[in-house]
Amino acid sequence: MSLLKAGKIITDTWTRIEDDQEFAEAGAVIVSLECWLNESESLRKPRNEPIGVSLRNDQSPSQIIDDLEAISLIQLDFPAYTDGRAYSAARLLRQRYGFKGEIRAAGNVLRDQYPLMLRCGFDAFIVNEGIDLAGWQTSVEAMDTPYHLPK
């Protein structure tokens, strides 16, 4: 998989840690919501590294609104592109809770949905390797006058 951000494929400096996995000494990690809620103290203080939290699409971002200062990245999941729950989560995080960190789309992230995700506040995308970057950019420009949120 590749990481798309600001129109470019970049190196992903984050490591996804599963719930039963040990943490490396250094480096930015993404953990599950359960892990964050259970171990947020131990995650924060001794390591002093950026923390990301991954939400499944049946988990509401309202569960972490008091922690947003301590979280640098939130990953939202699209198990299928037809499942639109993460759009609402992203909008709430950006517009209502004022989250300034990275909002990362994972799962079935496709070119046709890319402009919709951008407008809901996603700014990083885990995509298949070898995507046609010019094509993805074209899809953003296809609708130049949205009725809704500003880009």
Added chain:
Amino acid sequence: MPSRRDSRVWAELIRQWSSLHPEFTFLPRKFKIAVTGSPHDRTAVKFHDIGLILKHDEDGNLGFEVLVGGGLGRTPMIGRTVREFLPQQYLLSYLEAILRVYNQLGRRDNKYKARIKILVHETGIDALREMVEEEWSHVKEEGVDLPFAEVDRVRSHFTDPTYDVLPDHDHSFAVKQFEDPMFGRWVRANLAPHKMPGYVIANVSLKPIGGAPGDVTAAQMEAVADLADKYSLGEIRVAHEQNLVLADVKMSDAYSLWKKLDEVQLGTPNLGLISDIIACPGLDYCALANARSIPVAQRLQRRFADFSRQFDIGELTLNISGCINACGHHHAGHIGILGVDRRGEEYYQLTLGGSADENASIGKIVGPAFSNAEIVDAVETVIDTYLSIRANGEAFIDTYRRTGEEPFKIALFGEKQNVAA
């Protein structure tokens, strides 16, 4: 602030707001919104995912009663009121709140349980209302609602056409109704009053006796287009009853219009009568259907072909669906017919008492299903029963609501069967 109840303006605003809405393009399932501006509802507003009824509050401010969770299909439900009065300026933020709650909480595990009606049913309207109101308390501060200037700009596209100043009555219009009884019938059934003096609204029935309900040939459509240009300011509307509407016809033109419609077999005087049947394509065309709809509609139309009899029966809706998905809206017909498959044979379940207007109700199944051979007789038995028990001037639906299903059941199945059931 505008105070006219013009549903078109709001429908257009909702269209713009919802088109490619990034947050609501991937809802759990399909979603339909109806807006009605009249106390007599012709939009089936209570059978939509969201129903909006334009109304004024006690101080004369314009707003909406907001209903949620109506629908037909395999789980028919009447929409519930989520808010009695929403001031007009908050429409989009309130819709956004409802959709955000539905997007997050609507079921995605089973497509038959994914519509918002199921969420309303499983959550309960009071709990859902709390969630929507809580969400709305934030959304309405977040800049979704349009400034009045923008609403006015859209409203400016819905100005009235230029009407001629006409007298209230037209002599030839009155005379022709006596001279030509079929025209008289057409006036009685198919014309509706217009807000402008000297004008009428003409409904073009696409339900000729023995035709496929709602079908129109290319030649007929060309003719309607020409007639709309000539007699109705160039506009044709399509109604969910599978008929067409010419909305701005001069009384003095009505007879010429009808003559020309009649030349192309579109002059049937049966709007709102028993032969104005809503039917889905059924097994003749549809891969989902269990039974045919169109031939049943055609046989019923022929059985009740006599217009004197149709007018005597009076206002009645008869809706036919060829399967449980209810595209023919059988739940909402005064008389409903649902095609079912019984060991490879077409059977038809009869429902009574449905209604799609402001007094929406879901028809109730009466007894076991009828065979293809029996269904037309069964409908006639229902009609004969109504004619024998109705009070003076009482419409079918009102008789049914007064007496309940009992007399109809007895007539259809006899006393014994009824006790056993």
